[in-house]
Amino acid sequence: MTAQHTALHATHLxxxxxxxxxxxxxxxxxxxxxxxxxxxxxxxxxxxxxxxMTVIDLHGPRTREFLRHLLANSVDKLKxxxxxxxxxxxxxxxxxxxxxxxxxxxxxxxxLVVNAATRAKDLDWITRQAAxxxxxxxxxxxxxxxxxxxxxxxxxxxxxxxxxxxARIEKLARFSAAAAQGPHxxxxxxxxxxxxxxxxxxxxxxxxxxxxLWQALTAAGVRPCGLGxxxxxxxxxxxxxxxxxxxxxxxxxxxxxxxxxxxxxGRDFIGRRALEAQRDAGVPRVTVGLVLDDKGVLRHGQKVFxxxxxxxxxxxTFSPTLGKSIALARLPAGDPGPVTVDLRGRRVPxxxxxxxxxxxxxxxx
Amino acid sequence: MSEIPGDLKFLKSHEWARLEDxxxxxxxxxxxxQEQLGDLVYVxxxxxGTAVKAGHAVAxxxxxxxxxxxYTPVSGEVIEVNELLADRPExxxxxxxxxxxxxxxxxxxxxxxxxxxxxxxYAEQLEQDAH
Numbered sequence: 001m002t003a004q005h006t007a008l009h010a011t012h013l014x015x016x017x018x019x020x021x022x023x024x025x026x027x028x029x030x031x032x033x034x035x036x037x038x039x040x041x042x043x044x045x046x047x048x049x050x051x052x053m054t055v056i057d058l059h060g061p062r063t064r065e066f067l068r069h070l071l072a073n074s075v076d077k078l079k080x081x082x083x084x085x086x087x088x089x090x091x092x093x094x095x096x097x098x099x100x101x102x103x104x105x106x107x108x109x110x111x112l113v114v115n116a117a118t119r120a121k122d123l124d125w126i127t128r129q130a131a132x133x134x135x136x137x138x139x140x141x142x143x144x145x146x147x148x149x150x151x152x153x154x155x156x157x158x159x160x161x162x163x164x165x166x167a168r169i170e171k172l173a174r175f176s177a178a179a180a181q182g183p184h185x186x187x188x189x190x191x192x193x194x195x196x197x198x199x200x201x202x203x204x205x206x207x208x209x210x211x212x213l214w215q216a217l218t219a220a221g222v223r224p225c226g227l228g229x230x231x232x233x234x235x236x237x238x239x240x241x242x243x244x245x246x247x248x249x250x251x252x253x254x255x256x257x258x259x260x261x262x263x264x265x266g267r268d269f270i271g272r273r274a275l276e277a278q279r280d281a282g283v284p285r286v287t288v289g290l291v292l293d294d295k296g297v298l299r300h301g302q303k304v305f306x307x308x309x310x311x312x313x314x315x316x317t318f319s320p321t322l323g324k325s326i327a328l329a330r331l332p333a334g335d336p337g338p339v340t341v342d343l344r345g346r347r348v349p350x351x352x353x354x355x356x357x358x359x360x361x362x363x364x365x
Numbered sequence: 366m367s368e369i370p371g372d373l374k375f376l377k378s379h380e381w382a383r384l385e386d387x388x389x390x391x392x393x394x395x396x397x398x399q400e401q402l403g404d405l406v407y408v409x410x411x412x413x414g415t416a417v418k419a420g421h422a423v424a425x426x427x428x429x430x431x432x433x434x435x436y437t438p439v440s441g442e443v444i445e446v447n448e449l450l451a452d453r454p455e456x457x458x459x460x461x462x463x464x465x466x467x468x469x470x471x472x473x474x475x476x477x478x479x480x481x482x483x484x485x486x487y488a489e490q491l492e493q494d495a496h
Binding site for chain 2: 318
């Protein structure tokens with residue numbers, strides 16, 4: 001299979017990125033040092049090409065009704081245009097088909113941003129579920145997406161916007177989005193969302209303007225970052241990665257995402273009955289954070305031993321901010337007692353913590 | 366193409382060996398290998414005095430993304446390990462053929478060195494791997 005390219009592919013190569021295959025996309029893993037890129041986001045501002053993610057526009061008078069059925073979180077929370085919501089999309093068994101962000105334009109127009117690796121599966125599922133509601137499902141491969149993240153990210157983006165837009169975008173609340181004009185009048189859709197635990201924007205724009213915006217951001221001092229740093233940043237922030245920390249065999253209640261499930265009255269969302277049954281019977285597994293204070297690196301798939309039984313590491317990596325290894329792990333429910341991990345044949349003690357591991361750039365565990 | 370010093374011998378798995386005085390062979394990983402691994406964050410060194418056999422895993426380097434076994438190119442006894450790596454594993458990234466060496470072996474049979482790739486053969490392998 002030929003790898004797919006984003007609109008920024010040539011730009012990445014020109015900037016010396018090391019490329020890897022990421023779910024069928026040829027994407028930058030880093031531009032020299034993943035750790036320096038990680039620190040740039042925690043301390044200043046970095047940017048990621050996330051154009052491989054799938055943007056889907058939903059149109060039709062019954063779109064709101066459809067999303068009340070499709071999503072475990074409640075779109076009824078979205079009351080003003082531009083507001084966004086994080087949710088899981090479940091199967092009938094309560095398993096996670098994908099996690100996504102839904103943006104609200106008006107009752108007949110919403111936008112979903114779903115993962116890259118699940119594109120075909122998601123589009124198929126959404127299209128099938130949408131049919132009875134007469135909702136039009138339209139993928140937007142014409143849009144690129146750049147995430148600009150870090151304590152100085154918003155200021156650096158604001159400087160590039162049309163003067164008339166700056167005050168309005170500066171006041172944009174978290175998990176909200178609005179349209180604005182970028183350099184040379186390019187049309188931007190700017191959301192104050194992200195996947196690093198830092199403040200910042202995720203910017204959608206037509207593919208043909210992506211390279212120019214990337215260059216302007218580079219000139220404004222925003223450091224290009226690869227998907228390697230994105231992974232260590234999101235794990236420090238305690239955020240799940242689809243396919244690693246959750247999938248269709250796991251419910252949001254087991255994946256540490258109970259807060260995203262809305263059991264609001266009179267809403268029959270897909271998977272609701274399964275989740276209610278699990279909740280009432282007692283959720284059998286929990287997702288916890290682990291910190292290794294000793295040397296070594298926790299990795300996906302390693303066995304975890306607790307008083308409640310055996311579990312496994314989902315995402316594990318070295319945390320550049322903490323200078324030690326951290327992980328998300330799934331364990332049987334119950335008091336875990338002292339917990340150890342099999343680290344390449346060595347049993348090492350780890351600390352069980354509640355993510356996030358890093359908050360506002362500082363250690364939180 | 367990465368720099369490859371001419372006085373070194375290599376394993377296909379990207380470890381280098383440098384014969385020093387008194388039959389001591391210093392071992393590290395190549396410029397190319399550290400580039401592939403990315404930022405190194407942890408090195409598990411062999412114990413001093415360990416008897417090692419050519420081609421066997423004796424150390425582990427961990428980058429942000431993965432753990433990799435390090436094979437010894439020659440047999441003998443581990444007589445030195447690079448203690449600096451405990452606090453500064455990034456020395457392997459910064460200076461893989463110098464300060465970033467990993468361990469040293471007192472070689473039992475110098476003939477083993479002839480079995481290894483020389484710099485040209487290693488360069489050729491990298492060239493082939495790239496295609």
